[in-house]
Amino acid sequence: MRNTSVDESDKAARDHGPAQLSRRDLLGVLAAGAGFGFGQARGGLVIRTLLKDVPPDTLGTAATLFHEHLSFEWARVRGPNGRGPSSGPEKDVGLVAEQVNIAATEGVGCIVDAGTSDVGRDAGFLKQVAERTSVHIVACGGLYMARTYPPEVATKSEDQIADDLVRDARASRYGAFGEIGETPDAAMSPEERKVFRAVGKAHLRTNLAIFTHNAYGTGPNVPRDAGLRQLDALESVGVKPQRVAVGHMCCLDDPLAGVIKDIARRGAFVGFDRVTGGAVPDDRKVTMILAFLEAGYADNLLLSADYNFTARSAARPGYGTTLTVFVPKLRQAGVNDETIRRITIDNPRRFLAFVA
Numbered sequence: 001m002r003n004t005s006v007d008e009s010d011k012a013a014r015d016h017g018p019a020q021l022s023r024r025d026l027l028g029v030l031a032a033g034a035g036f037g038f039g040q041a042r043g044g045l046v047i048r049t050l051l052k053d054v055p056p057d058t059l060g061t062a063a064t065l066f067h068e069h070l071s072f073e074w075a076r077v078r079g080p081n082g083r084g085p086s087s088g089p090e091k092d093v094g095l096v097a098e099q100v101n102i103a104a105t106e107g108v109g110c111i112v113d114a115g116t117s118d119v120g121r122d123a124g125f126l127k128q129v130a131e132r133t134s135v136h137i138v139a140c141g142g143l144y145m146a147r148t149y150p151p152e153v154a155t156k157s158e159d160q161i162a163d164d165l166v167r168d169a170r171a172s173r174y175g176a177f178g179e180i181g182e183t184p185d186a187a188m189s190p191e192e193r194k195v196f197r198a199v200g201k202a203h204l205r206t207n208l209a210i211f212t213h214n215a216y217g218t219g220p221n222v223p224r225d226a227g228l229r230q231l232d233a234l235e236s237v238g239v240k241p242q243r244v245a246v247g248h249m250c251c252l253d254d255p256l257a258g259v260i261k262d263i264a265r266r267g268a269f270v271g272f273d274r275v276t277g278g279a280v281p282d283d284r285k286v287t288m289i290l291a292f293l294e295a296g297y298a299d300n301l302l303l304s305a306d307y308n309f310t311a312r313s314a315a316r317p318g319y320g321t322t323l324t325v326f327v328p329k330l331r332q333a334g335v336n337d338e339t340i341r342r343i344t345i346d347n348p349r350r351f352l353a354f355v356a
């Protein structure tokens with residue numbers, strides 16, 4: 001379904017003179033031709049939330065945030081060998097549910113909790129949050145990075161890890177695998193490659209989407225092609241790139257968007273999932289996005305904030321940050337409403353939706 005009309009009526013575009021207008025028109029045309037929504041029911045596709053499987057259409061016009069944190073435990077990740085205490089004082093169902101409900105008033109309809117079991121993802125806690133909000137909560141699983149892996153990962157085979165992931169995904173109603181990360185290093189370690197391949201194999205048996213964590217912005221050890229090598233590892237077991245989101249790409253300062261275009265050219269989603277945070281200021285993230293959209297990749301972009309609510313972080317804009325802080329910056333740069341709708345509504349649903 002194509003619609004090549006451009007929003008002629010937009011006053012802001014008229015007021016911005018010829019250069020702005022032409023960019024705005026261009027982005028509008030790209031957006032109109034690039035995406036597809038879920039206007040009609042499509043072949044048994046569902047998004048698996050903690051409470052039920054929902055057809056993507058039932059999310060209406062609300063946005064989906066594909067990478068946030070509702071039960072991430074920093075104390076655990078930062079403990080010795082990434083294995084600190086398993087609960088923090090900030091873990092309060094009422095407080096987290098309240099934050100999620102605020103995000104609902106800002107246009108959020110679905111939040112993916114990007115926690116894995118080795119960063120303290122707590123399915124029981126998430127379920128209690130889900131029961132106190134109208135926002136759909138999607139739980140995830142997998143393994144974060146070598147320093148947080150449980151000791152048995154070292155001795156288990158790829159297939160044994162995949163078996164564990166498939167079993168856990170069914171038992172705990174995972175809606176995706178993520179965030180799957182790696183240590184900031186020049187090359188992916190053999191152990192992390194084993195985990196990436198195991199997650200890929202678990203995906204082939206469950207159809208659950210996969211999203212990753214990259215360490216861009218943490219120092220010179222991380223090569224520019226780190227996101228591509230993650231895709232290589234997943235593709236090496238037969239994962240289709242269309243089912244993968246390569247994460248934290250907005251932390252790579254790449255004004256011409258070269259690396260993310262390479263990722264999108266292979267068919268994968270590109271995660272701008274640290275909007276308003278991370279190593280690269282928002283104006284540079286916007287520059288990258290404009291270059292990416294002009295190259296025709298509106299369908300491949302996902303936005304989220306990687307926000308982790310704790311009592312200490314309560315002053316930040318919260319789970320709605322992507323919509324309340326970052327999206328206005330895209331609008332100001334000339335990205336039109338139709339493109340924003342595709343990016344915030346259609347793309348994350350298409351990413352998550354699968355045949356159970």
Ligand SMILES: [Zn+2]
Pocket residue numbers: 067068069114179306
């Ligand atoms: Zn995260």
